[in-house]
Amino acid sequence: MKKYKAFSKVNVFLKISGKRGNYHEIVSRFMRVNDLFDELSFVSKEKVGTNSNEFGIIGDFACKTEENTIYKAYKALKSATNSEALEKLMQTHAVMVEKNIPAFAGLGGGSSDAATYLKMCNEVLHLGLSLNELAAIGLQVGADVPFFIYGYASANVSGIGEVVEAYDEELLDFEVFTPDVKIATPKVYSAYRENFYEPIDGFATQKLKETPSKEILQSMSAKEANDLFAPALQEYKELKEHYRQGYFFSGSGSSFFKVKEKEA
Ligand SMILES: C[C@@](CO)(OP(=O)(O)O)[C@H](O)COP(=O)(O)OP(=O)(O)OC[C@H]1O[C@@H](n2ccc(N)nc2=O)[C@H](O)[C@@H]1O
Numbered sequence: 713m714k715k716y717k718a719f720s721k722v723n724v725f726l727k728i729s730g731k732r733g734n735y736h737e738i739v740s741r742f743m744r745v746n747d748l749f750d751e752l753s754f755v756s757k758e759k760v761g762t763n764s765n766e767f768g769i770i771g772d773f774a775c776k777t778e779e780n781t782i783y784k785a786y787k788a789l790k791s792a793t794n795s796e797a798l799e800k801l802m803q804t805h806a807v808m809v810e811k812n813i814p815a816f817a818g819l820g821g822g823s824s825d826a827a828t829y830l831k832m833c834n835e836v837l838h839l840g841l842s843l844n845e846l847a848a849i850g851l852q853v854g855a856d857v858p859f860f861i862y863g864y865a866s867a868n869v870s871g872i873g874e875v876v877e878a879y880d881e882e883l884l885d886f887e888v889f890t891p892d893v894k895i896a897t898p899k900v901y902s903a904y905r906e907n908f909y910e911p912i913d914g915f916a917t918q919k920l921k922e923t924p925s926k927e928i929l930q931s932m933s934a935k936e937a938n939d940l941f942a943p944a945l946q947e948y949k950e951l952k953e954h955y956r957q958g959y960f961f962s963g964s965g966s967s968f969f970k971v972k973e974k975e976a
């Protein structure tokens with residue numbers, strides 16, 4: 713059975729440029745973490761001994777199936793395509809997930825699983841959807857999903873996550889650690905809105921979008937690079953104890969990362 717990789721990401725920088733309803737417009741560099749990924753595959757229910765017709769996800773998850781991003785992606789794909797073949801596939805097969813990306817981590821694990829599931833269905837069922845169409849369906853599941861649909865190693869992401877522009881640069885090798893602090897993304901964004909709101913201007917945005925990730929990580933501090941770090945520290949005081957000098961904060965947390973030192 714073919715296995716599909718669902719990579720994780722870090723936000724090399726994440727700046728807020730404005731508000732859109734309850735959401736925030738961001739300007740962010742997303743970079744794939746090449747050695748941290750989940751693996752997804754379709755397995756026949758017969759083979760794994762389930763005979764239920766219900767949507768099946770096999771894997772180590774803390775949430776209910778209805779809350780799983782993979783299930784949400786299924787619902788969004790079904791309503792976009794009305795595909796009977798999709799319904800049939802999910803009656804006879806379950807999605808097997810080898811979960812390696814920690815949850816509540818700012819590494820986009822749930823979003824990446826959703827994107828990978830959409831791409832798997834598109835391929836297996838020959839749905840013929842373009843990446844743009846898949847990204848629009850994915851956006852209904854989560855703001856980070858479009859980045860994973862396009863599959864770029866590095867990209868400038870803006871809007872609330874729907875504008876994804878490939879950025880051509882060397883892929884960096886990251887060291888990542890995830891403190892056991894369960895961060896809720898909406899809580900961090902609302903703390904930002906209440907106490908730290910200072911949107912970036914067009915000039916600074918353009919400069920950041922043009923600067924290679926390596927330079928950004930050499931020249932900015934963790935707080936400068938990520939507008940969500942200060943509000944996350946305010947809301948989750950214990951984060952401070954986990955912070956190590958020289959590391960950067962990914963997304964709304966709780967993961968920290970830095971470029972791996974080259975071995976001599
Ligand atoms: C912060 C980032 C950075 O990459 O990722 P994570 O740290 O979660 O991985 C993203 O902006 C998060 O993406 P994601 O976690 O997919 O967000 P969603 O599920 O779509 O939204 C959860 C909630 O976060 C807030 N939200 C999300 C995205 C955004 N641009 N502005 C927001 O204000 C909204 O309150 C929304 O209801």
Ligand SMILES: Nc1ncnc2c1ncn2[C@@H]1O[C@H](COP(=O)(O)OP(=O)(O)O)[C@@H](O)[C@H]1O
Nearest residue numbers: 775780781815816817818819820821822823825
């Ligand atoms: N496929 C999934 N993988 C991981 N977490 C998921 C998934 N589907 C839903 N969740 C739920 O999403 C939340 C964390 O999302 P996740 O994408 O792992 O973190 P983050 O957005 O911080 O990168 C948790 O509430 C988790 O239970």
